[in-house]
Amino acid sequence: MVKKHRVFGKIFEVLFVGSTVITHWLVFYFILINSFKNKTEAARLNLAFPTEWSIIENYTYIFKYSSGAFFKAFWNSVVLTFWSILLLVVTASMAAFIMQRRKDRIYAASDKLIVAGLIVPASIIPTYWILSKLGIANTLFGLILVEVATLFPFAVMMYKGFVATIPREVDEAAIVDGCGSISLFYRIIFPLLKPITAAVVILRSIIVYNDFQNPQYYMSGSSSQTVQLCIYGLKSAFDTDYGHLFAAVVVVSMPLIIVYLILNKKILEGMTAGAVKG
Amino acid sequence: MQSTRSRKKSLAGKSGQTGAVEAVKGGKLLLFCVTAGYGTRKRRIVLNKIGKKTYTGWLAAPGILIYIIIFVIPTFASFYFSMTTWNLKTSTFIGLKNFFTFFTMANTKAALINTFFYAGATCLLKVVVGLLIAQYLCRNVKSAEYLKIILFFPTLLGNVVVAIAFEKLLASGGIVNQVIALFGGEPVKWLTDSATALITCIVIDVWKGIGTAMLIYVAGISAIPSTYFEAAAIDGATPAKQFKEITLPLLVPTINSVLTLSLIGGLRTYELVYAMTGGGPGYSTELLGSVIYKLFARGSYGLATAGYVIMFVVVSVIVFPLNSFVAKREAEL
Numbered sequence: 001m002v003k004k005h006r007v008f009g010k011i012f013e014v015l016f017v018g019s020t021v022i023t024h025w026l027v028f029y030f031i032l033i034n035s036f037k038n039k040t041e042a043a044r045l046n047l048a049f050p051t052e053w054s055i056i057e058n059y060t061y062i063f064k065y066s067s068g069a070f071f072k073a074f075w076n077s078v079v080l081t082f083w084s085i086l087l088l089v090v091t092a093s094m095a096a097f098i099m100q101r102r103k104d105r106i107y108a109a110s111d112k113l114i115v116a117g118l119i120v121p122a123s124i125i126p127t128y129w130i131l132s133k134l135g136i137a138n139t140l141f142g143l144i145l146v147e148v149a150t151l152f153p154f155a156v157m158m159y160k161g162f163v164a165t166i167p168r169e170v171d172e173a174a175i176v177d178g179c180g181s182i183s184l185f186y187r188i189i190f191p192l193l194k195p196i197t198a199a200v201v202i203l204r205s206i207i208v209y210n211d212f213q214n215p216q217y218y219m220s221g222s223s224s225q226t227v228q229l230c231i232y233g234l235k236s237a238f239d240t241d242y243g244h245l246f247a248a249v250v251v252v253s254m255p256l257i258i259v260y261l262i263l264n265k266k267i268l269e270g271m272t273a274g275a276v277k278g
Numbered sequence: 279m280q281s282t283r284s285r286k287k288s289l290a291g292k293s294g295q296t297g298a299v300e301a302v303k304g305g306k307l308l309l310f311c312v313t314a315g316y317g318t319r320k321r322r323i324v325l326n327k328i329g330k331k332t333y334t335g336w337l338a339a340p341g342i343l344i345y346i347i348i349f350v351i352p353t354f355a356s357f358y359f360s361m362t363t364w365n366l367k368t369s370t371f372i373g374l375k376n377f378f379t380f381f382t383m384a385n386t387k388a389a390l391i392n393t394f395f396y397a398g399a400t401c402l403l404k405v406v407v408g409l410l411i412a413q414y415l416c417r418n419v420k421s422a423e424y425l426k427i428i429l430f431f432p433t434l435l436g437n438v439v440v441a442i443a444f445e446k447l448l449a450s451g452g453i454v455n456q457v458i459a460l461f462g463g464e465p466v467k468w469l470t471d472s473a474t475a476l477i478t479c480i481v482i483d484v485w486k487g488i489g490t491a492m493l494i495y496v497a498g499i500s501a502i503p504s505t506y507f508e509a510a511a512i513d514g515a516t517p518a519k520q521f522k523e524i525t526l527p528l529l530v531p532t533i534n535s536v537l538t539l540s541l542i543g544g545l546r547t548y549e550l551v552y553a554m555t556g557g558g559p560g561y562s563t564e565l566l567g568s569v570i571y572k573l574f575a576r577g578s579y580g581l582a583t584a585g586y587v588i589m590f591v592v593v594s595v596i597v598f599p600l601n602s603f604v605a606k607r608e609a610e611l
Contacts, residue, residue: 016414017421020428023485028431030453031443045452091341098338102330110342113350119538119597121546123586124570125579126352126359129366149348152341171332181334210436212549213567217574232438232553242446249439256434264427268493 035059035246042242058247065234070248073230078255080140080226081209084147085201088155091148093197096159097189101168117153122146124217131218138222146218147208155200162196163189202267206256227252353590360587364580376584388561389569392476393592396483396551396565397544403484404540405533408491413521415492416499426496430489437486441553444482445469469555472562479551479563486550487543491536498532499525534604538597545593566592 026047034042035058037050063071099107127146128137136142166189174188190197215226225233231252238245260267360376362369380386411429415422432440448454448468455465468478502525510520548567551557557564557572566589573582 013419013421017425020425024428024431027443027447030447034446045446045449046456047453087344091344094337095341098333098335101333102335106335107338110338114345117345117349119542119593119601120353121586121589121593122349123352123356123583123590125364125366125574125583125586126355127348129355129359130347130352132366145344145348148341149345152345152349156341175332181332181337184332185337206434210434212437212553216549216571220575228436228438231436231442235438235442235553245442246446249442253435253439260431260434268426268430 031246031249034242035250037243039241039243042246043240045242054243058243059251061244062248062251065244069225070227070230070234070251073225073227074251076140076224077209077227080143080147081205084144084151084208085205087144088148088151088204089197089200092152092155092200093159093190093193094185095152096156097163097185099156100160100163101171114153114156118157122150128218138219140219140224143214143218143226146214147211150214151204151207155204158196158200159193162193166192198266202263209256356583356586356590359580360584362580364583365577366579369580372580376581377588379581380584380588383569385557385561385564385569389564389566392562392564393545393566396476396480397541399477399480400483400487400544401537401540403480404487404491405537407484408488408536409495409529409533411488412492412495412499413525415496417517426493429492432486433489435486437549438553440482440486441550445554448478470559472559475555475559475563479554482554483544483547483550487540491540494536494539495529495532498529502528530604530607534601537604538601541600542593542597545596546589 030047033047033049034045036053036055038052038054038057041050041052099111131137131142131146134142136145170188170192171184174184179187210228211226212228212232215229216232219225219229231248234245234248238248359369361373362371362376364370411425415425419425435443446452450465450467450470454468458465466474469475506524506528507520510524515523546567548565548571551563551565552568552571555563557568566585570582570585570589573585
């Protein structure tokens, strides 16, 4: 009886693993193999090996395309992701620390605002209006602030949950030893928050790098694009030129995939570190 | 109010053990207060000042300021601008006219129905299928690590990338239809037939998002002490019974997280669908988000903001009560 059960279990496992070949590997293979083909062969949209490999031609074409627009967009996305995440980590961790430690009315109110911010959608056009009042509409800096503001509530909630586990005695001991509030935070508290910082960096980098909605709204009137916008543009520009289109798709996805292949254990852990409490 | 009091009390209570702290920071006055046996009220005031100095608002200010200026103020401003005609420079108040216009637009009704269906279906699939997969992966399966890595993989891909890949895979001459033709079937217009387009989008969305749900569940299940299952197994409970009697009840908070996250996501999102179909064919894959974006692109800012306010109301009306309902159930458990 037990043996029979085990055999069924094995068969199910094999089927499950096997089905990922079709549902996942084939999709990735389809993208990759078609990025190696020339225009006529790619237009057939099949899984066959190319008879004529045009790897180098396709990939260099992407980077040269419209005098390096793709490359520029790529760089913009990296800058956007880096600064948004840095600013998010710094501001959210500090705010969470203070908000967890102090319970005055102002902080209770901002707490409510932040919880609400987890749920309600971001209002986009009035935000654009405020950015233009501040003179930073259609700039990368404006977009960075938007990303920080949208991701702020979730990051604060994650940090707050963790700060609550750090006893106040730690703060008091640091103060006795002569720490001011800033050195208390940066020398004592922030290092303790490392697991959450890792989780925020991992989770939110994926979201910011892949963000399409915010750049679409905030940067469409701008000369500098992000890579997701750029590839959306290429989708219609290379309407029949799938070889080049898929080469662009591969290049866009590469940074996160490389990081994932190296750090997959850390990333899977980081994904769940804050999510359960959330 | 109560929490303020209890915090003061706890600080005051600790002053006995960590008297040195206050002595250093509060100066001689405090030491004097304590030794001379001054009233506790005065002591509390001094201690409160120390707390305020240590936990200075300046640290919280940058984040909260960015959040208020870029998120909170625009949200409130949108209620006003939804009642105006607006070109970003000047706005004229026209009352509720935008809302009437919005609801009489040809694609609004379809968009609302589609949004509810899309959000409901993706949410349900992620909650249920994600749980089943996670439960399976937590049962000492050899290939669990591999399955986790591969199922999470699509989450790394951008919406546009996924859209391009599936558009080509499912195109009328694409590989999927080539395989169907090989078996002698009729080619299916996955994304270009109004009967199948939305369902295809839902499946692709779940394909992309199931990894996150699965990982949250795996973390939730691993947090349940294994002794519970061992005890149940000794008492003769079958795995199915263990799942129903132990895993499910203890997993309610986790299920709630997945449910809320995917429901909010489903109600707001439009990028993936928009990048694949642009809302068509007809209005069959039009979502609330894509209607708003199209109004924005057209320059009808007041009307688009009215659309946003409707989305705000829809999300709030569904998610806030759901959240507090589940929180109540959690408290009962």
